[in-house]
Amino acid sequence: MAVTIKDIAKATGKSITTVSRALNDYDDVSHETKLLVQRVAAEKGYTPNLWAQRLQKQRTETIGLILPTRGPRLGDPFFGQLIAGVGDKAGEYGYDLLVSTQAPDRDEMAIYKKKLQGRQVDGFIIVRTRRQDRRIDYLRQTDFPFVVFGRTEGELDYPYVDEDGVAGMAAIIEHLVRLGHRRIACITPPEELMFATYRLQGVQEALAQHGLDMDPALLRRGDLTQRGGFAEAQALLALPQPPTAIVACNDLMAFGAISAAQQQGFVVGRDIVITGFDDTPWAEHSNPSLTTVHQPIYEIGNMVCDMLIRLTQGQSLEQRQVLLKPRLIVRQSCGADAS
Amino acid sequence: MAVTIKDIAKATGKSITTVSRALNDYDDVSHETKLLVQRVAAEKGYTPNLWAQRLQKQRTETIGLILPTRGPRLGDPFFGQLIAGVGDKAGEYGYDLLVSTQAPDRDEMAIYKKKLQGRQVDGFIIVRTRRQDRRIDYLRQTDFPFVVFGRTEGELDYPYVDEDGVAGMAAIIEHLVRLGHRRIACITPPEELMFATYRLQGVQEALAQHGLDMDPALLRRGDLTQRGGFAEAQALLALPQPPTAIVACNDLMAFGAISAAQQQGFVVGRDIVITGFDDTPWAEHSNPSLTTVHQPIYEIGNMVCDMLIRLTQGQSLEQRQVLLKPRLIVRQSCGADAS
DNA sequence: ATTGACAATCAAAACGTTTTGGTTTAAGAT
DNA sequence: ATCTTAAACCAAAACGTTTTGATTGTCAAT
Numbered sequence: 235m236a237v238t239i240k241d242i243a244k245a246t247g248k249s250i251t252t253v254s255r256a257l258n259d260y261d262d263v264s265h266e267t268k269l270l271v272q273r274v275a276a277e278k279g280y281t282p283n284l285w286a287q288r289l290q291k292q293r294t295e296t297i298g299l300i301l302p303t304r305g306p307r308l309g310d311p312f313f314g315q316l317i318a319g320v321g322d323k324a325g326e327y328g329y330d331l332l333v334s335t336q337a338p339d340r341d342e343m344a345i346y347k348k349k350l351q352g353r354q355v356d357g358f359i360i361v362r363t364r365r366q367d368r369r370i371d372y373l374r375q376t377d378f379p380f381v382v383f384g385r386t387e388g389e390l391d392y393p394y395v396d397e398d399g400v401a402g403m404a405a406i407i408e409h410l411v412r413l414g415h416r417r418i419a420c421i422t423p424p425e426e427l428m429f430a431t432y433r434l435q436g437v438q439e440a441l442a443q444h445g446l447d448m449d450p451a452l453l454r455r456g457d458l459t460q461r462g463g464f465a466e467a468q469a470l471l472a473l474p475q476p477p478t479a480i481v482a483c484n485d486l487m488a489f490g491a492i493s494a495a496q497q498q499g500f501v502v503g504r505d506i507v508i509t510g511f512d513d514t515p516w517a518e519h520s521n522p523s524l525t526t527v528h529q530p531i532y533e534i535g536n537m538v539c540d541m542l543i544r545l546t547q548g549q550s551l552e553q554r555q556v557l558l559k560p561r562l563i564v565r566q567s568c569g570a571d572a573s
Numbered sequence: 574m575a576v577t578i579k580d581i582a583k584a585t586g587k588s589i590t591t592v593s594r595a596l597n598d599y600d601d602v603s604h605e606t607k608l609l610v611q612r613v614a615a616e617k618g619y620t621p622n623l624w625a626q627r628l629q630k631q632r633t634e635t636i637g638l639i640l641p642t643r644g645p646r647l648g649d650p651f652f653g654q655l656i657a658g659v660g661d662k663a664g665e666y667g668y669d670l671l672v673s674t675q676a677p678d679r680d681e682m683a684i685y686k687k688k689l690q691g692r693q694v695d696g697f698i699i700v701r702t703r704r705q706d707r708r709i710d711y712l713r714q715t716d717f718p719f720v721v722f723g724r725t726e727g728e729l730d731y732p733y734v735d736e737d738g739v740a741g742m743a744a745i746i747e748h749l750v751r752l753g754h755r756r757i758a759c760i761t762p763p764e765e766l767m768f769a770t771y772r773l774q775g776v777q778e779a780l781a782q783h784g785l786d787m788d789p790a791l792l793r794r795g796d797l798t799q800r801g802g803f804a805e806a807q808a809l810l811a812l813p814q815p816p817t818a819i820v821a822c823n824d825l826m827a828f829g830a831i832s833a834a835q836q837q838g839f840v841v842g843r844d845i846v847i848t849g850f851d852d853t854p855w856a857e858h859s860n861p862s863l864t865t866v867h868q869p870i871y872e873i874g875n876m877v878c879d880m881l882i883r884l885t886q887g888q889s890l891e892q893r894q895v896l897l898k899p900r901l902i903v904r905q906s907c908g909a910d911a912s
Numbered sequence: 913a914t915t916g917a918c919a920a921t922c923a924a925a926a927c928g929t930t931t932t933g934g935t936t937t938a939a940g941a942t
Numbered sequence: 943a944t945c946t947t948a949a950a951c952c953a954a955a956a957c958g959t960t961t962t963g964a965t966t967g968t969c970a971a972t
Contacts, residue, residue, distance in 0.1 A: 236692055238928060249952045254930060264950060281690035285633070286928035288624040289957050301660070309657070309854045311648030317656065318647035321640070321674040330693075333672045335660035351620035353575055354669075460858045489855070496860040515648045516828070519799045521835040521860075577958060588922045593960060603920065625958035628927050 237280040245274050257282075296330040297542060298355035300345055302362045303336055307459065310486060311514045312531055316383070319535020320359060327543050329356075343368060350378050356546040359383065359538050363428045381542040383534055386428055393545065395537045395556045399429050399511070402527035402560030403436030403481070406509050409525075409562060410479045411444045413569065415507065419452035419477035421466045421487050433483045433511065452477050456487045463490025467508075471498055478506060479568075485510035485517050485526055492520070492567065507568040522566030529560070576619040584613050596621075635669040636881060637694035639684055641701050643676045646798065649825060650853045651870055655722070658874020659698060666882050668695075682707060689717050695885040698722065698877050702767045720881040722873055725767050732884065734876045734895045738768050738850070741866035741899030742775030742820070745848050748864075748901060749818045750783045752908065754846065758791035758816035760805045760826050772822045772850065791816050795826045802829025806847075810837055817845060818907075824849035824856050824865055831861070831906065846907040861905035868899070 243250045248267065256263045256271035274280075288294055299320060301313060317333065324331045332355055336342055346369060349355050357379030360369055365387045373380045374392060382394040410418055420437050423430040434453075441448055451473060454466040463482055467490060470477055480495075482488035488510030492502050500506045503522045510517060510526040517524035541551055564570045582589045587606065595602045595610035613619075627633050638659060640652060647653075656672065663670045671694055675684050685708060688694050696718030699708050704726045712719045713731060721733040749757055759776050762769040773792075780787055790812060793805040802821055806829060809816055819834075821827035827849030831841050839845045842861045849856060849865040856863035880890055903909045 236690070239930095240928080250929080251931085251952055251954095252950085255951090258930080262950065267950080279686070279690055281687055283628070283928050284691045284693050285624045285627040286957090287930075289622070289628055289959090290928080290930045292957075294624075307657075309650035309653045311650065311653070313656075314647040314649060314653040317652075317672065318643065318674055321647075321672055322643055325673060325675070331672050333656065333660055333670050335657055335664055335670075340664065347618075348620055351575070351618055352623045354623050460855055464858050490858055493858050493860040516799055519803050519829055519832050521832040578960095579958080589959080590922055590924095590961085591920085594921090597960080601920065606920080622958050625927090626960075628929090629958080629960045631927070 236283075237278045238283070239280070241278060242271060242275050242280055245278065246271055292353075294330075294354060294356050295328065296332050296355045297324050297539060298332050298334070298349050298358045299361075300334045300342070300349075300358070301336060302342070310458070311516065312484075312486075312512065315515075315531040316361060316535045319532040319537075320539045321535075323536040323539035324543070329539075329543055343372060346372060350376060357381070357542045359542060364426045365428050365431060367428075379542060379545045381538045381545065383538050384428055385432075387431075390555065393541055393551060393554045395534050395541070395558070396429075397527075397529050397534075397558040397560055399432035399560070400436035400439065402511060402529075402562070403433045403483070404440035405560060405562040406481055406511075406525070406527065407437055407440035407444075409564065410481070410507065410509070410568065411440075411446070413507070415479040416446060417449070417452065417475065417477045418446075418479045418481060419454065419470045420448070421454045421456040421463055421470075421480065421482045421491065423456065423458050423483050425455065430483065437481060456482070458484055458486060460486045460490035460493075463487030464494045465490070467491035467494035468498075471495060471500070471506075476506075480506065480508045482508065482510050485512040485514040485524060488524055488526070488567070489516075489520065492522070492524070503566045503569045509568055513563055517563070518565070525565045525568040525570065526563050527560045528563050530558070534558075575622075576617045577622070578619070580617060581610060581614050581619055584617070585610055631692075633669075633693060633695050634667065635671050635694045636663050636878060637671050637673075637688050637697040638700075639673045639675050639681075639688075639697070641675065641677045641681070643674050647674070649797070650855065651823075651825075651851065654854075654870040655700060655874045658871040658876075659878045660874075662875045662878035663882070668878075668882055677703075682711060685711060689715060696720070696881045698881060703765045704767050704770060706767075718881060718884045720877045720884065722877050723767055724771075726770075729894065732880055732890060732893045734873050734880070734897070735768075736866075736868050736873075736897040736899055738771035738899070739775035739778065741850060741868075741901070742772045742822070743779035744899060744901040745820055745850075745864070745866060746776055746779035746783075748903065749820070749846065749848070749907065750779075750785070752846070754818040755785060756788070756791065756814065756816045757785075757818045757820060758793065758809045759787070760793045760795040760802055760809075760819065760821040760830065762795060762797050762822050764794065769822065776820060795821070797823055797825060799825045799829035799832075802826030803833045804829070806830035806833035807837075810834060810839070810845075815845075819845065819847045821847065821849050824851040824853040824863060827863055827865065827906070828855075828859060831859070831863070842905045842908045848907055852902055856902070857904070864904045864907040864909065865902050866899045867902050869897070873897075 239250050239253050243253045253271050256268045321331045360382045363384035363386050367386045385396050422434050456462040456466050480491050491508050495502050495506050510524050513526045513528040517526050578589050582592045592610050595607045660670045675681050699721045702723035702725050706725045724735050761773050795801040795805050819830050830847050834841050834845050849863050852865045852867040856865050
């Protein structure tokens with residue numbers, strides 16, 4: 235059936251030891267033997283059995299990514315780009331990417347435990363961090379390699395890559411205040427997510443710096459989906475004193491808010507301005523194009539994967555903790571000209 | 574370090590054979606021994622080493638999904654939903670999902686070969702089929718399990734799930750013709766993709782049934798991205814005799830076409846109508862909401878994964894080849910009232 | 913007392929590969 | 943001729959688990 239190292243040994247007249255050492259370029263195997271073994275292996279289509287290798291070498295060369303959601307929410311381009319970034323970098327190193335989705339009937343921590351205790355992955359990438367994140371607590375407690383896209387509350391003594399959401403949202407608020415907006419609403423993510431805290435903090439601090447208090451009625455809790463953004467924007471626009479600006483904490487919710495505004499006859503960018511956060515690939519080409527904060531999700535995927543693989547290979551990281559500077563992208567949804 | 578079966582054997586005073594058979598519920602192990610072994614294993618946090626199991630059992634319980642693209646294009650909700658559908662179903666069976674990214678260039682087959690020859694997966698899910706698809710040719714030739722989302726040219730003697738793109742596009746054309754449109758443009762996918770052929774066939778046959786020929790100037794080749802749809806719609810709208818309707822073969826390109834039309838001052842749904850295909854989660858909430866053909870990508874992901882796992886477990890499939898009936902979803906982008 | 917059946921357990925082999933440490937041969941130095 | 947060294951190769955053990963087939967002890971029937 236499948237070609238094994240024994241088949242190559244038989245065909246070459248060498249021992250399985252020599253075949254193995256020839257294929258792995260040991261210096262105590264002659265050049266002639268190496269060429270012979272490698273030729274025969276290629277002819278017969280021999281590929282090492284990975285399970286046998288992993289068992290013997292006690293290495294998996296596999297990255298674990300457990301997506302903290304399931305179902306159609308994975309249509310959110312955030313996840314697609316992240317998987318792309320992680321997957322492409324893992325592929326460069328010859329590592330595998332093991333993806334799991336989180337079903338509601340399955341205990342999240344059980345999945346982590348099973349893969350860790352079964353030594354199925356060399357490390358995990360953690361995404362969409364919560365303020366108190368038991369995933370991170372567990373991995374620290376077991377001293378198992380991981381890298382985080384995001385941060386948590388408390389001691390940040392683990393490697394992470396994050397974008398400065400405080401500064402990003404502050405940049406948006408400052409831009410809107412400069413445009414003359416004083417009644418600014420905010421649609422935030424679910425509060426257990428750590429980035430919700432940072433982004434709201436950025437909004438509130440920037441408002442305070444301009445002597446503006448946020449009217450509590452202008453603070454809505456969204457669920458990161460377009461549908462959620464649509465619903466919250468409808469509620470905001472129905473207020474006795476509706477906002478002149480809606481600051482959504484991610485692009486998806488901003489798209490939903492734009493739809494809600496447009497359906498009520500508002501011209502977005504003139505009658506009301508709406509902003510997002512992420513700069514998903516779609517933001518530039520939507521109508522109107524979306525003002526947002528650029529977050530290089532694909533590149534972050536590359537970075538966290540690179541860091542994790544280096545960690546699992548015993549290499550030191552040049553930077554253990556990276557906080558990316560946000561970049562404000564001004565487009566039509568806040569009134570800028572098409573560009 | 575990690576708890577092995579030897580540790581449990583030592584702690585229980587039983588042989589490793591008995592421990593294994595107790596954990597795997599063999600009927601020749603006493604109930605008392607089973608309880609003892611299972612208790613000790615739980616206390617010590619024992620999880621079997623998966624590589625050892627896979628080596629011994631010659632089973633991987635892993636599904637291979639090699640996404641035929643790289644980089645930010647994975648932000649396309651098609652891929653996110655597919656991964657969700659496959660991942661959720663794999664999780665239900667306790668199977669792993671191994672995701673790789675690889676553009677369809679000359680290295681593509683090397684990844685398939687490596688995973689197949691290394692017995693790293695039990696089977697593959699193939700997506701975004703081409704008219705001549707060397708992936709499918711290779712898997713058939715090697716008699717390796719796979720299930721396809723889509724079809725190819727020629728003999729369809731493999732298990733697949735697809736949606737009837739001919740009928741779906743025909744339904745759109747008929748709807749537009751009924752609305753009075755006679756100058757209908759079409760933005761197709763790259764022609765090597767098999768579904769491009771089916772969808773264009775649906776367009777052309779439906780037009781012919783109404784005595785309409787497609788003006789070659791109204792046939793544009795897109796690349797499935799929003800940006801591509803934008804560019805093609807711009808070209809179409811710049812024609813001396815622009816179309817009154819643009820039929821895009823996927824939602825992303827339709828969104829791009831909508832943006833292009835709106836930027837030129839057209840009211841989509843009144844001045845021009847635009848349709849898509851997929852019914853991505855965003856189609857309903859965009860502005861205007863998009864008329865499209867529903868394609869249950871998440872459910873298809875479930876189905877192909879289910880079929881593949883059954884195949885790898887030696888079960889027969891109730892249906893080896895599923896052609897889903899399309900469902901036309903009429904929304905505002907073709908002039909329907911908001912609903 | 914002997915034999916047969918059954919419950920329960922266990923040693924050994926197996927899976928495919930890598931690594932450790934041993935063996936053999938040939939060449940060069942003494 | 944003898945000893946040493948280096949090149950090249952190989953047998954055995956190892957990795958952790960599962961499966962096969964053997965063994966042991968007990969009980970019931972003859």
